[in-house]
Amino acid sequence: MPPKNASTIKLSEYAAPAYWVETVDLTFRLQPAATRVLSKIKFNRNLDRTAQGAHDLYLDGRNLTLISASIDGTLLALSDLTQDDEGLRIPHHLLPNDSFLWQAEVEVNPQSNTALEGLYMSNGMYCTQCEAQGFRKITFYPDRPDVMAVFTVRIESLLDDVPEMLSNGNADEYGSDQTATPATHYAVWHDPWPKPAYLFALVAGDLVSHDDTFVTLSGRTVDLRIFVRPGDENKCAYAMDALKRSMKWDEDVYGREYDLDLFMIVAVDDFNMGAMENKGLNVFNSKYVLASPETATDRDFELIEGIIAHEYFHNWTGNRITCRDWFQLCLKEGLTVFRDQQFSGDQRSHAVKRIDDVLQLRARQFREDAGPLAHPVRPEEYIEINNFYTATVYEKGAEVIGMLKLLVGDAAYDVALTEYFNRHDGQACTIEDWIKVFEDTTGRDLSQFALWYAQSGTPRLSVKDSFEDGTYTITFAQSNADSAGQSGKKPQVIPIRLGFLGTDGSEPKPEMLIEMTTRETTVSVAGFSQKPIPSILRGFSAPVIVDRDIDNQERAFLLAHDRDPFNKWEAGRDFAMDLLCDMASDGQAADPLFTSAMRHVALDPSLDPAFRALALTLPSDEALAQAVRDRGTDPDPLAIHAARGDLNLAIATALGEDLPALYHAMTVDGPYTPDAKAAGKRALKSTALSLLTKLDGGATAEVQFSTADNMTEQLSALATLIRTGHATEATAAFYEQWHADKLVMDKWFAIQAAAAPPDAALDTVISLSSHVDFDWKNPNRYRSLIGAFATNHAGFHRDDGRGYSFVADWLIELDRINPQTTARLCGVFETWKRYDENRQALIKTQLQRISDFPNLSKDTSEIVGKILAA
Ligand code: TRP
Ligand code: ZN
Numbered sequence: 001m002p003p004k005n006a007s008t009i010k011l012s013e014y015a016a017p018a019y020w021v022e023t024v025d026l027t028f029r030l031q032p033a034a035t036r037v038l039s040k041i042k043f044n045r046n047l048d049r050t051a052q053g054a055h056d057l058y059l060d061g062r063n064l065t066l067i068s069a070s071i072d073g074t075l076l077a078l079s080d081l082t083q084d085d086e087g088l089r090i091p092h093h094l095l096p097n098d099s100f101l102w103q104a105e106v107e108v109n110p111q112s113n114t115a116l117e118g119l120y121m122s123n124g125m126y127c128t129q130c131e132a133q134g135f136r137k138i139t140f141y142p143d144r145p146d147v148m149a150v151f152t153v154r155i156e157s158l159l160d161d162v163p164e165m166l167s168n169g170n171a172d173e174y175g176s177d178q179t180a181t182p183a184t185h186y187a188v189w190h191d192p193w194p195k196p197a198y199l200f201a202l203v204a205g206d207l208v209s210h211d212d213t214f215v216t217l218s219g220r221t222v223d224l225r226i227f228v229r230p231g232d233e234n235k236c237a238y239a240m241d242a243l244k245r246s247m248k249w250d251e252d253v254y255g256r257e258y259d260l261d262l263f264m265i266v267a268v269d270d271f272n273m274g275a276m277e278n279k280g281l282n283v284f285n286s287k288y289v290l291a292s293p294e295t296a297t298d299r300d301f302e303l304i305e306g307i308i309a310h311e312y313f314h315n316w317t318g319n320r321i322t323c324r325d326w327f328q329l330c331l332k333e334g335l336t337v338f339r340d341q342q343f344s345g346d347q348r349s350h351a352v353k354r355i356d357d358v359l360q361l362r363a364r365q366f367r368e369d370a371g372p373l374a375h376p377v378r379p380e381e382y383i384e385i386n387n388f389y390t391a392t393v394y395e396k397g398a399e400v401i402g403m404l405k406l407l408v409g410d411a412a413y414d415v416a417l418t419e420y421f422n423r424h425d426g427q428a429c430t431i432e433d434w435i436k437v438f439e440d441t442t443g444r445d446l447s448q449f450a451l452w453y454a455q456s457g458t459p460r461l462s463v464k465d466s467f468e469d470g471t472y473t474i475t476f477a478q479s480n481a482d483s484a485g486q487s488g489k490k491p492q493v494i495p496i497r498l499g500f501l502g503t504d505g506s507e508p509k510p511e512m513l514i515e516m517t518t519r520e521t522t523v524s525v526a527g528f529s530q531k532p533i534p535s536i537l538r539g540f541s542a543p544v545i546v547d548r549d550i551d552n553q554e555r556a557f558l559l560a561h562d563r564d565p566f567n568k569w570e571a572g573r574d575f576a577m578d579l580l581c582d583m584a585s586d587g588q589a590a591d592p593l594f595t596s597a598m599r600h601v602a603l604d605p606s607l608d609p610a611f612r613a614l615a616l617t618l619p620s621d622e623a624l625a626q627a628v629r630d631r632g633t634d635p636d637p638l639a640i641h642a643a644r645g646d647l648n649l650a651i652a653t654a655l656g657e658d659l660p661a662l663y664h665a666m667t668v669d670g671p672y673t674p675d676a677k678a679a680g681k682r683a684l685k686s687t688a689l690s691l692l693t694k695l696d697g698g699a700t701a702e703v704q705f706s707t708a709d710n711m712t713e714q715l716s717a718l719a720t721l722i723r724t725g726h727a728t729e730a731t732a733a734f735y736e737q738w739h740a741d742k743l744v745m746d747k748w749f750a751i752q753a754a755a756a757p758p759d760a761a762l763d764t765v766i767s768l769s770s771h772v773d774f775d776w777k778n779p780n781r782y783r784s785l786i787g788a789f790a791t792n793h794a795g796f797h798r799d800d801g802r803g804y805s806f807v808a809d810w811l812i813e814l815d816r817i818n819p820q821t822t823a824r825l826c827g828v829f830e831t832w833k834r835y836d837e838n839r840q841a842l843i844k845t846q847l848q849r850i851s852d853f854p855n856l857s858k859d860t861s862e863i864v865g866k867i868l869a870a
Helices: 049-054 237-254 298-313 325-345 352-367 390-406 409-426 431-442 552-561 565-586 592-603 609-618 623-629 637-655 659-665 676-696 699-707 713-725 728-738 742-755 758-768 781-789 803-814 819-830 837-851 858-868
Strands: 019-029 035-045 056-062 065-071 087-090 101-110 118-122 125-129 151-158 162-167 168-179 184-195 204-206 208-215 220-226 262-268 283-284 460-468 471-479 494-502 512-516 518-526 533-536 545-547
Touching: 019 168, 035 049, 056 512, 065 168, 101 118, 118 390, 125 262, 125 283, 125 728, 151 162, 151 204, 162 184, 204 352, 208 237, 220 237, 237 262, 237 298, 237 325, 262 298, 283 298, 298 676, 325 352, 325 390, 325 431, 352 390, 352 565, 352 609, 352 623, 390 409, 390 431, 390 494, 409 431, 471 494, 471 512, 494 552, 512 518, 533 552, 552 565, 552 592, 565 592, 565 609, 565 623, 565 637, 592 609, 592 659, 609 676, 637 659, 637 676, 637 758, 659 676, 676 699, 676 713, 699 713, 699 728, 713 742, 742 758, 742 781, 742 803, 758 781, 758 803, 781 803, 781 819, 803 819, 819 837, 819 858, 837 858
Parallel strands: 019 151, 220 262, 262 283, 460 545
Antiparallel strands: 019 035, 035 101, 056 087, 065 101, 118 125, 125 204, 151 184, 162 204, 168 184, 208 220, 460 471, 471 518, 494 512, 494 533
């Protein structure tokens, strides 16, 4: 159901612009409610398109008040221009020359900009967000990524109110007028690298910085500055360290050097997403910059490291080489996610990182691919591009690159990447350009591989094997079911890493890489003395679902013996998934084979504690609901929740006396450090704590809560207590201790919403939604309550539907002020077809209510329309 007045943009209709931009000069006269933006834009006619006749100049522009405009110094009559909601048309008869200077003055209102796109204010600070199409809310401009220009930016403001004024590139000039009352000042910034408008940024306000330097591989010294609100300067050290390690890593691994003399990061409290890679001036959600041991968890430190790296890596994969149009988003995002995953693996543990990434991929991307919002890694059409910053574009986009690297080999991958940077530096590119580089450098035909970019849905791989006269034969069959808007899919290239294990745990034959290109592939390997146990899809070598009848003995064997850490973990996960589905549907008891296997893993000192923590963590209720649906039955959220609890109790019981010992053995001595080794021990300690709580009712958790000297342990104790339903005191104490710290308060809201027992969750969030600290206009706080509640599976999916109506009420409320964040959160309903008829009807009523709301944004109506059409 396409929303009224919204048009569909199609990849097939791409046309180069009629005019290029050479230079842009902007002047900002900052005022909270009436900022003036003066632009001087040098346009050059696109001579490739002159043959097609004279073109009007169409400039994108939204919510702009046009004050004046001129061409080559001649003032235009505003009546000669046609302005609509989306922009401004300058008729071609006013454009006699191939090159001309456009000048305009517009007024914008940053203070009333609650959508957090364009120029807006966050706690008195001016900041911008231009990706994907926010620049058009700042001035009239051809706001598309293939138009790249050199920007010069002058910012003027009141000296006392706005002491710091930043933009992209290098600071060229600064001056003040102390005699004026009040005193004023200005700064001029120049970015020598041509860039699309989505990479423009301006930040101004009362900021302090944490500074450092980095010497690049060619010996240049780069100034590094992290800007934060006064008082937060002591929480920047980790982000700075992560930045320097990222810069070094990109030199060492990709040969990429930073290309300006200054690199800045600013932390902003009101932000729709994680962070943004604006040239030389990255803007971050403050939760991905600020960290101290007392206020940030191990997970926060890890995310800060990964996101700092991600945005920094965009400097080459995104900024120096950018996207021709927004359909090519995965060109920069898939590659940059792949690079940040490599980086984090190198900094920490590849095994643990891979398991974490696959958990995320399955939870978010497989879920998306299985529902009404499924789309290819490179979509072919959209209504609102903000709705396509998805797990499919990012995470599956990264998987596609991982497969490509596996297929061509590490050395060929390096050669291809060097060629990519050489060939396309300074250009706005497509996926075809990317693939062509690999074809040219490896001599391979990648046309079938390219289907990964075009076909949506998660392929399924079914496996059958046999053994005769020393020969092991394995047959794979792939299928890719129809998904939203796509049917009759072709077979894809699936790289399958296959290992063989002997019953003694040895590997009698080397691992193979099978390059599956047809619907069915059979591989035979001779020379085994006994039937090997296959280890299939090692390292999760392709983003597919493996269907295989395998008995639990074999799973327990693989969990104990597989040398591939991913498949070792996967064997335990598979086992748990099957067992929990049985426990939830027919009340089967916990299988002692499983609990003793878990006991073994938990107590095996040769295994990395971080790995043990992952292996001991049962699949989420959400993942189980999908597994139950895949078996053809209606998921019962309460039964699933109870089965998980029962199985955890059985694991705890199997560990018995060894559990407290394990818990204490994982204590990290000395002051807190956020490194992977210490974090891994704390992860296992907190897994042990949640198991132990099943036996001691929370006594150990109470002690940990009140004695913890770091947020990781304080919060894990609080979460455990909240799950028991007896955490009133701890919850209140946490509030008392932390109510002045915004980021910690986000955790306080989120943990209650996500971990409250099913029957208490709704009452908890209703009461929190009227708490004085529930500032719903702040996206982090909103997500901490409303978003976190929707992850409380059994609480959200109450059978009376009140969980759904509560969330729908809040989505409607938020859509009036922030469409982008609302549309994203509507994804909480994307799985609705998985549930029973009663729940489907209840959800449908809410979706319809949202959809019918007058003046719903096009962001939200695109998403809700698609979900309803499922
Ligand atoms: N390009 C950013 C990244 O991947 C994400 C991004 C896209 C974004 N649109 C945004 C961030 C809007 C904030 C707001 O790192
Ligand atoms: Zn990115």
